Amino acid sequence: MATSSPKTIALIDSLIITLVAALAYLLFSWLFFPSWLYLLPVFVLPVFLTSYFIIRYSINKFIYEKITIIYRTIGQLKTKPQEELKKKKSGEDVLEIVNQAVLEWSEEQKQKIAELKKMADYRREFVGNVSHELKTPIFNIQGYILTLLDGGINDEKVNIKYLKRAKKSVDRMIAIVEDLEEITKFEAGEMKLKKEKFDLNELVREVVEYMEMKAGEYNAVLTTETPSSQVFYANADKKRVRQVLVNLIDNAIKYGDKKRGMVKISIFDFHDYYLTEISDNGIGIPEEYLFRVFERFFRTDKARSREAGGTGLGLAIVKHIIEAHHQKISVRNNPEGGSTFSFTLEKA
Ligand SMILES: Nc1ncnc2c1ncn2[C@@H]1O[C@H](COP(=O)(O)OP(=O)(O)OP(=O)(O)O)[C@@H](O)[C@H]1O
Ligand SMILES: [Mg+2]
The missing domain is CATH 1.20.58 (Methane Monooxygenase Hydroxylase; Chain G, domain 1)
Known part of the structure; x- marks a missing residue:
């Protein structure tokens, strides 16, 4: 006492x-x-x-x-x-208790301030990224319109070509805005999942079929490692899981080997969850960037992925979807080259 x-x-x-x-x-x-x-x-x-x-x-x-x-x-x-x-x-000693409470409170306040500062930095960077991403298509559109106004409109050789290019830039802007809207909804907690029981193996096959065209354009071959007879009943939002698969397979194709791209999709049955892996034999991800690829707008090779038409938001959305399911997603480089993305899903 x-x-x-x-x-x-x-x-x-x-x-x-x-x-x-x-x-x-x-x-x-x-x-x-x-x-x-x-x-x-x-x-x-x-x-x-x-x-x-x-x-x-x-x-x-x-x-x-x-x-x-x-x-x-x-x-x-x-x-x-x-x-x-x-x-x-x-x-x-009550004053000692109060003293302790005040100390705890001030520590809490310090942490809150640090967090707010971090958020402010994050926001600043985010706004910078958004305007940077939108600048390119906007200036492109401006360029095409000015050329058309300067007489190009009457030139049969360029008018349609420039209008098509302007449309492409508009499409790109729309894609960026839609992705941003989606991320904002996830972050605001407005994205509601519609969980249902479905066969994950069947969904993988459906997505693979859907992506085969694109794979062909990139000389890539998509293979599913699990026999079609196997059934993996998952409990998740099917539409969202489809989106995750499309995004990951799309990346595996885009950043895969240019000549002989090999994309393998496998499902593993663990005790209380399924693990889906999408692996490619492409450029891989430099080790120091592995933990950053899920950040918005993050690209390991800016020129190449922009040329591939990406917004740099795909993986950020994928991560949000998996985390909304309270599941995990990770990435690693394969020893023989390329990288493997894997995510878990709850069993039905
Ligand atoms: N399978 C992969 N192999 C190598 N690098 C990858 C792979 N997947 C993603 N990356 C790297 O991570 C970055 C972020 O990927 P993300 O899917 O978020 O964006 P994106 O593919 O550029 O655009 P989007 O998905 O919006 O079309 C890519 O730009 C690329 O640099
Ligand atoms: Mg992508």
């Missing part, structure tokens, strides 16, 4: 008062009523007890009022003061 707790202060103070009162009593009775001398204990005890409890009560009341103000300031008023009062009654 601390030396200056309300209890000890009350004890010392009431002892002093009792002593003074006893001396006064002694002097008084000795001078006027010597027969009262033996009544000293009867007089002293109530004085001691009364002063002890009055002092203790006033100190506690005083401290409690001050604590309430402190707790109101640090915004923990609802439960804390009552709890503290209880503790105080059991003899603990």
Whole structure:
């Protein structure tokens, strides 16, 4: 127990008062009523007890009022003061507890400030990225329109070509804006999942079929490693999982080997989840960037992926989808080259 707790202060103070009162009593009775001398204990005890409890009560009341103000300031008023009062009654040093609470509160505030600063940096970078990404198509469109206005519109050789190119830039801007909208919805928690039971193996085959055209354009071959007879019932938002597969297979094709691209999709049955892997034999991802590929707008090789028509938002969306399912996604480089993306899904 601390030396200056309300209890000890009350004890010392009431002892002093009792002593003074006893001396006064002694002097008084000795001078006027010597027969009262033996009544000293009867007089002293109530004085001691009364002063002890009055002092203790006033100190506690005083401290409690001050604590309430402190707790109101640090915004923990609802439960804390009552709890503290209880503790105080059991003899603990209440001021030490308050001191601890204030220290915790200031630590919390420091962390919050650091987080806000990080968010501010993140936002600044994000806005910079968005305007940078939109600048290219906007300037392209401006260029084509100006050329057309400067007489190009009458030149049969370029007019349609330039309009088509301008349209391509508009499409790109739309793609960026749509992806951004999707990410914003995920981050605001507005994206609701429609979970259902479906066969993951069947979905993989469907997506592979859908992506075969694109694979052909890139000289890539898509293969599914799991036999079609096998059934993997997953519990997830089918449409979203489809989107994840399309994105990952699309990347595997785009960043795969230019001459003989090989994309393999496998599903592994673990005890309480399924693991889907999409692996390619392409350029791979430099080790130092592996943990950054899921960031918005992050590209390992800017020129190449922009030429491939990407917004750099695909993996950020994929990660959001998987995390909304409370599942995990990861990436690693293959020893023989290329990279492997894998994600888990809940079993139905
Ligand atoms: N399979 C892969 N092999 C090598 N690099 C990859 C692979 N997948 C992604 N990357 C790298 O990660 C970056 C981010 O991928 P992400 O899918 O987010 O964007 P993107 O493919 O450029 O655009 P989008 O998916 O919007 O069309 C890519 O630009 C590329 O540099
Ligand atoms: Mg992509």
